[in-house]
Amino acid sequence: MTDTGTLPLIRLRNITKTYGEGATAFLALRGVDLDIEAGDFVAIMGPSGSGKSTAMNTLGCLDVPSGGEYLFRGVHVENLSRDERARLRRRYMGFVFQGFHLLARTSAQENVELPLVYRGEPAAQRHEAARRALDKVGLKGWEHHTPAELSGGQQQRVAIARAIVTEPQVLLADEPTGNLDTQRSHEIMELLWRLNTEQGITVLMVTHEPDMAVYARRIVRFVDGVVASDEPNEPLLLRPTPETGHVA
Numbered sequence: 001m002t003d004t005g006t007l008p009l010i011r012l013r014n015i016t017k018t019y020g021e022g023a024t025a026f027l028a029l030r031g032v033d034l035d036i037e038a039g040d041f042v043a044i045m046g047p048s049g050s051g052k053s054t055a056m057n058t059l060g061c062l063d064v065p066s067g068g069e070y071l072f073r074g075v076h077v078e079n080l081s082r083d084e085r086a087r088l089r090r091r092y093m094g095f096v097f098q099g100f101h102l103l104a105r106t107s108a109q110e111n112v113e114l115p116l117v118y119r120g121e122p123a124a125q126r127h128e129a130a131r132r133a134l135d136k137v138g139l140k141g142w143e144h145h146t147p148a149e150l151s152g153g154q155q156q157r158v159a160i161a162r163a164i165v166t167e168p169q170v171l172l173a174d175e176p177t178g179n180l181d182t183q184r185s186h187e188i189m190e191l192l193w194r195l196n197t198e199q200g201i202t203v204l205m206v207t208h209e210p211d212m213a214v215y216a217r218r219i220v221r222f223v224d225g226v227v228a229s230d231e232p233n234e235p236l237l238l239r240p241t242p243e244t245g246h247v248a
């Protein structure tokens with residue numbers, strides 16, 4: 001255990017990731033350094049193949065780095081067993097993907113309850129927590145609809161409800177608006193923004209769309225497996241509107 005008082009929520013130091021071996025080995029991450037404080041909202045950008053998803057899989061403890069240090073709440077993730085990583089993930093992290101990944105022919109309510117089933121929570125608590133999560137994402141009244149009966153934007157809301165039903169500290173979203181039209185994308189970004197500001201959830205989001213990255217508090221750009229730039233951003237929803245001079 002390290003002294004967590006002086007550490008950020010997340011610290012990556014010289015993280016490398018190699019896929020494959022020998023002549024076909026590919027170095028997807030070439031020494032990534034990154035600190036992320038609790039409550040931040042980070043947009044990860046960069047060209048295709050620059051290592052964004054690899055970095056997200058590492059941050060989300062879905063995969064282990066080939067080298068370097070990953071400290072999460074002061075815990076060395078690179079030294080954890082597969083089971084310990086799974087426990088850390090279930091306790092602290094929620095995931096949202098481009099393709100929603102919902103179970104078909106299964107209601108929104110049941111999809112959202114799933115992480116709590118894995119946790120072994122009693123049915124009554126699960127029902128209540130899932131209803132609350134669906135309410136938070138604006139889907140009150142849609143509990144019994146299946147994915148096929150919902151729009152893409154609504155399906156992504158269900159996926160976000162499923163990600164936050166366990167009250168995670170960190171929400172990791174890999175191109176969450178990649179399958180959505182512009183209007184729906186902005187609605188999802190506003191939702192992520194609200195979860196960040198109102199619930200204090202740390203949001204890490206990959207996007208290749210500058211219009212979506214502007215919702216974040218910070219923009220990190222990957223190029224060729226390293227962090228090429230790391231800049232604070234004035235989040236779109238805090239910028240004064242031209243008409244009023246007030247915050248939108």
Ligand SMILES: Nc1ncnc2c1ncn2[C@@H]1O[C@H](COP(=O)(O)OP(=O)(O)O)[C@@H](O)[C@H]1O
Nearest residue numbers: 019020026028047048049050051052053054055
């Ligand atoms: N499982 C894998 N096996 C081999 N190569 C991989 C694997 N996953 C990703 N890569 C390679 O690593 C590089 C980075 O991939 P990725 O992290 O998915 O980039 P991004 O998300 O920025 O598009 C790419 O060149 C990709 O082809």
Ligand SMILES: [Mg+2]
Nearest residue numbers: 052053054174
């Ligand atoms: Mg990717």
